[in-house]
Amino acid sequence: MTTPRSSFRLVLAAALAAGTVVLAGPAGASPAPAVRTCGNTDLTASYRGGEGAAGHTYGRIRFTNTSDRSCRVGGFGGLSYVGGGDGTQVGAAADRTGKTTPAVTLRPGQRVVSRVDELDAGNxxxxxxxxxxxxxxxxxxxxxxxxxxxxxxxxxCRDDEVHLLSHRSFRRP
Structure with missing residues (x-):
């Protein structure tokens, strides 16, 4: 004899095996919309620097969500020096230091930062x-x-064997 509970288990087991299980909230509720990944047009970059010691200058690259929607961002971005008035990369790209941080959701106006360490070229x-x-x-x-x-x-430094920049993963300030 099959009971309602055993029937449910059989259907659930078959659905799990087929990979078709969808978990729903209360009846009539819509699933929460997925928060999209922040793109270049969602975030505006800026730099705050100033702290220095022993041939290093420390600062922060900051991304502010300037879009009108929430989005998710996390991990390492890319960073390098540019010059020549035309955006030509100068030297090696920044080294990534530390662990990758989990992605965070940024509402409009919120920001994330990456700590930057610049070595003095005179070193x-x-x-x-x-x-x-x-x-x-x-x-x-x-x-x-x-x-x-x-x-x-x-x-x-024009020599890309000299690594002047390093930065950390983006995180909340």
Whole structure:
């Protein structure tokens, strides 16, 4: 004899095996909309710097959600120096340090930050570094293929074997 409970278990077991189980909320409730991943057009990059010690300058790249919708962002973006007035990359891209942080949901106006460590180009021999003027940063939103320019005049090294930049995963401030 099959009971309602055993019938339910049989149907549930078959659905699980087929991968077709959908969990629903209260009757008539719509599922919550998925929060989309933040793209380059959702976030605006800026830089705040200033702290310095022993040939290092520490600052933060900040992404602010300037869209009118919530979106999710997390992990590492991309960061490098650019110069020449035309956005040409100067030296090596930033090294990624520390662990990847979990993605967070940003409502409009909220932000995430990545700590940046800049080594002074003067720490390296001129012949090795080949110092050159830097106009700013090329910054990539995590998982994006388009970049943003953030003004930050400094001196970089043309030699891409010299690593002047490192940064951490984006997280809430």
């Amino acid at each position: 390296f021999p001129r012949k090795q570094c080949r110092p050159t003027a830097v106009d700013g940063f090329r910054v990539y939103v995590p998982d994006a293929t388009r970049s943003q320019f953030v003004e930050h005049a400094t001196t970089g």
